[in-house]
Amino acid sequence: MIDQQVSLRGGAARLPVRPRTGRFLVLAAVFVCAACGLVYELELVALASYLIGDSVTQASVVLSVMVFAMGVGSLLAKRLRCHAAVGFGLIEAALALIGGSSALVLYASFAWLGESRYPVVGFSLAIGVLIGAEIPLLMTLIQRVDRQDAGGAVADLFAADYVGALVGGLAFPFLLLPMLGQLTGALVTGAVNAAAGGALVLWVFRRDLTPRTRRLLFLVNVSVILVLATATFLVDDFERAARRAVYGDHVRVAVQTGVQEVVLTGTDRDSLALYLDGRLRVSARDEHRYHEALVHPAMNGPRARVLVLGGGDGLAAREVLRYADVRSVTVVEIDPAVTRLARTDPALAGLNDHVYRDPRITAVGADAFTWLRADRHRYDVVISDLPDPGITASTKLYSAEFYGLIAEALAPRGRLVVHAGPPVARPQTFWTVEASVRAGGLATRPYRIPARPSAHPSVHPSGSTASPDRLGPGGGRAPEEWGFLLAAAAGPVGEPGLGAGAPVPRSLGEEELREGARAADRLRLPGQAPSTLIHPRYWEDA
Numbered sequence: 076m077i078d079q080q081v082s083l084r085g086g087a088a089r090l091p092v093r094p095r096t097g098r099f100l101v102l103a104a105v106f107v108c109a110a111c112g113l114v115y116e117l118e119l120v121a122l123a124s125y126l127i128g129d130s131v132t133q134a135s136v137v138l139s140v141m142v143f144a145m146g147v148g149s150l151l152a153k154r155l156r157c158h159a160a161v162g163f164g165l166i167e168a169a170l171a172l173i174g175g176s177s178a179l180v181l182y183a184s185f186a187w188l189g190e191s192r193y194p195v196v197g198f199s200l201a202i203g204v205l206i207g208a209e210i211p212l213l214m215t216l217i218q219r220v221d222r223q224d225a226g227g228a229v230a231d232l233f234a235a236d237y238v239g240a241l242v243g244g245l246a247f248p249f250l251l252l253p254m255l256g257q258l259t260g261a262l263v264t265g266a267v268n269a270a271a272g273g274a275l276v277l278w279v280f281r282r283d284l285t286p287r288t289r290r291l292l293f294l295v296n297v298s299v300i301l302v303l304a305t306a307t308f309l310v311d312d313f314e315r316a317a318r319r320a321v322y323g324d325h326v327r328v329a330v331q332t333g334v335q336e337v338v339l340t341g342t343d344r345d346s347l348a349l350y351l352d353g354r355l356r357v358s359a360r361d362e363h364r365y366h367e368a369l370v371h372p373a374m375n376g377p378r379a380r381v382l383v384l385g386g387g388d389g390l391a392a393r394e395v396l397r398y399a400d401v402r403s404v405t406v407v408e409i410d411p412a413v414t415r416l417a418r419t420d421p422a423l424a425g426l427n428d429h430v431y432r433d434p435r436i437t438a439v440g441a442d443a444f445t446w447l448r449a450d451r452h453r454y455d456v457v458i459s460d461l462p463d464p465g466i467t468a469s470t471k472l473y474s475a476e477f478y479g480l481i482a483e484a485l486a487p488r489g490r491l492v493v494h495a496g497p498p499v500a501r502p503q504t505f506w507t508v509e510a511s512v513r514a515g516g517l518a519t520r521p522y523r524i525p526a527r528p529s530a531h532p533s534v535h536p537s538g539s540t541a542s543p544d545r546l547g548p549g550g551g552r553a554p555e556e557w558g559f560l561l562a563a564a565a566g567p568v569g570e571p572g573l574g575a576g577a578p579v580p581r582s583l584g585e586e587e588l589r590e591g592a593r594a595a596d597r598l599r600l601p602g603q604a605p606s607t608l609i610h611p612r613y614w615e616d617a
Contacts, residue, residue, distance in 0.1 A: 090220055090279060097220030097279055102235040104275040105213055108167065109239030110246065111268040112206045115174035116141060117247045118261050119198060122181050125257075125336070125352055126191045133195070140196055141203035148207025155208070159215040160280035164292045166212070167272025170205040172299045173198065175265015178258050179306060179313065186317035210236070216280065256331060258314065262307045269299045322350065328420065332412040339416065344425040349388060351413070354462070357388055359426060361526050365557055367580040368524040370394035370458060372561050372588060373492035375574030377455040381405070382484065384443040384472075386460035387413035389427035395458070396433055397578040404436045405454075411440040444471055447480040455486050459493040464504050464606075464613045473508050473613065475605040478515025482564055491517060491562040498523050498558040498598050505558045506600040507612050514605035518566020521595040522588060523558045558595065 090097050119137045124130035155162035177198045185191040210232060217228050251260035273296035281289060306313075318326050318338070325346070328339035341347035341359065349357035370391055374381075379402045381395050387408030395404050408414050417423050418431045430436055439446060443461070459481075464473035471477060473495075481491055495508035498521065505521070512519050561571050571588045573580070606612040 091282065092220075092279060094220055098217060098231075100275060100279050101213065101217045101220060102231060104271050105209075105232055105235040106239035106242070107271040108170075108209060108268060109236040110243030111174065111264050111271075112170070112202070112209075113240045113243035114247050114251065114264045115170075115177065115202050115206075115261070117244065118174075118178050118257060118264075119181075119195060119202070121247075121252075122178050122257055123191070123195045126181065126185045127195070137195065137199045140199040141206070144200045144203025145207030148204035148209075149211055151204065152208035152211040155212060156215050159212045159219070160276050160283045161288055161292065163209070163212040163216065164272060164276035165295065166205050166208050167276075168269055168292075168295045168299050170202065170209075171265040171269035171272070172302065173201050173205065174268065175262050175299075175303045176306065177202070178261040179310070182258065182317055183313075186320040220279070253333070258310050259307055262303045262310065266300050266303045266307075269296050269303070272296070321353070322348075327422075328416065330412060332410055334410040334412070337410070337412055337416065339420060339423065341422060344422045347422045347426055349423065351410075351462070356462075357390065357426075362390055362426070363581050364524070364526060364583060366390045366394050367583040368522075368557060368588070368591075369460060369492055369494060369559060371573055371577055371580060371583070372522070372559075372571030373456050373458060373490045374398055374577065375572060376490060377486065377488050379403070380452070380454045380486070381456045381458065382452075382454040383407070383458045384447075384461060385409075386458065387411075387417060387438070388423065389414075389417040389430040391458050391460045392430045392436055393427045395456075396428075396430055396435065398576065400576065402435060404433075405439060405452075406436065407439045407441055407443050407446050409440070409442050414438045414440065444477055444480070447477070447484060450484065452484070453486045453489070454484055455489050457481050457485060457489065457491045459491065461494065463494075463496050464508055470606065470611045470613055471608055473511060473606060474611070475511045475514035475607050478512045478517060478562075480515075482516040485564050488565060489563065490568075491560075493560040493562065495521075495558050495560050497556045498595055499556065502598065502600050503603070504613050506603045507606050509560055510603040511605040511607075512560055512562050514607075517562040517564055518568050520561045520568035520571065520592060521558065521599075522561065522571050522591040523556055523595045523598075524583070524587070524591050525556050 092100065116137065120130070120134045123133035123137060127133055152162070181191050181194050181198065184194045213232055214228060217232060247260070251264070254260075255263060273292065276284070277289060277292060277296075284292070314329075315326075318329055322338055322340050325340045325342055326338060327341070328337065330337050335352045336350075338350040339347065340350070345359055347357070347359040348355060371394065374395065378395075378398055378400065381401055381404045383391050383395065383404060383406045385408060386392060386406055387410060389406070392404050392406055395401055406414070414431070417427055424431075431438065459472075461472050462469045464470065473493075478491075485491065491512070493508060493512060496504050498505040509519050509521055559571075561568055570592045572585050573588070604612060
């Protein structure tokens with residue numbers, strides 16, 4: 076071991092730079108490679124959460140697999156220490172190619188095969204092994220350029236590694252995502268990774284390489300950069316083709332906002348569909364039935380002041396404004412881009428009857444939980460038209476604490492209605508929402524409505540159902556049923572129905588609502604604990 080260290084230090088004279096300069100360049104390469112490595116990790120977590128859902132689970136899978144793989148990579152790198160320079164150059168080229176193309180391959184797998192779970196694990200393993208192999212080789216290289224004890228070298232390497240990870244972690248959400256997007260951001264990161272690794276080896280350690288090895292490394296790194304550059308040039312065409320594979324041929328609007336991806340398909344108001352982060356949120360074929368079932372039972376009583384949480388598409392507000400005695404409607408939507416589309420897109424604005432032109436409506440761009448904590452108004456009706464509770468980002472909006480805030484915001488005879496997911500397809504989630512509403516201090520009455528009217532209104536589906544959720548190749552699945560909770564502070568809550576002065580629904584009858592309440596009671600899942608901020612309980616696959 077002593078002879079090896081002496082040999083390594085003695086070889087410093089062969090370097091084209093002074094030892095201190097060489098040490099600085101190695102640490103600079105560590106900094107850049109660490110930043111790129113963390114971008115790959117965050118890219119996998121973000122894309123897996125978007126494509127599969129449940130960000131907590133995806134982050135846990137990606138990070139735990141990568142950490143395990145890094146340990147494997149460190150062990151495998153022991154065999155390359157005798158050829159540290161060429162080994163590091165090849166590893167960085169492979170890491171740049173695999174990490175840079177990972178987002179592209181994952182999205183292609185999702186778009187054309189409908190499956191991205193296994194590729195996520197595969198990329199996590201591969202990237203983790205390559206990242207893990209870096210440090211042992213860099214440790215050898217830094218001792219090669221500067222006479223330094225092992226402890227000092229390790230401290231310097233890890234300092235550069237951690238600072239690089241900090242920069243990469245901050246650059247991903249604040250620079251790469253907003254400016255380049257997920258696909259281009261990963262490709263550019265890979266090109267930077269290849270350039271940094273290749274430059275270090277081909278310049279600082281070029282005298283350690285044979286002419287043939289130098290040519291090989293040069294060709295490999297140039298090829299990787301050219302592949303990534305070509306993919307970057309073609310990424311827009313790829314995205315359009317992938318969107319057609321996922322959403323069909325009639326994509327009219329596709330925009331990545333600061334909150335989510337928003338896609339509008341369809342040629343007119345009768346064929347329109349709205350997708351948020353790949354989940355079908357509005358379909359013109361049956362949206363009126365969903366929004367009638369959501370809104371009208373809650374409007375049975377005082378209704379002068381109405382609060383809509385979510386629902387930036389304006390469709391719930393459309394049903395609310397059909398009541399002449401409504402004086403004000405406040406819509407709290409976290410993504411202003413959705414509200415903007417609801418105002419300006421001809422098909423969507425036509426579907427919501429141009430509600431945002433009505434002077435009674437006020438649109439607020441804010442997180443519903445944060446906004447409720449600061450709001451001091453009282454409302455006769457609160458309509459919770461939010462994404463499904465199984466989606467991790469929405470978990471706090473289905474917590475007991477959230478419903479406690481709503482209970483404080485309700486007028487003495489106020490009512491709340493909550494979209495809680497299908498009680499047959501996801502019973503655990505549905506009845507956890509019901510328990511959470513009750514824990515917030517409200518009495519509840521659940522009901523379920525089929526997405527399409529039955530030939531016999533008293534007959535409801537009892538088999539397997541689907542919700543308007545994750546897409547597969549060629550588009551989304553239409554829902555078969557919806558589940559709702561009607562709640563009030565002054566319980567008990569009666570059967571859902573249509574009150575005095577209610578407009579005539581297009582396809583929803585009074586008896587259907589009442590039968591929906593009786594059908595939901597028959598499906599009751601007792602003993603569910605409420606979901607809270609510190610103990611979320613929505614675990615079923617959304």
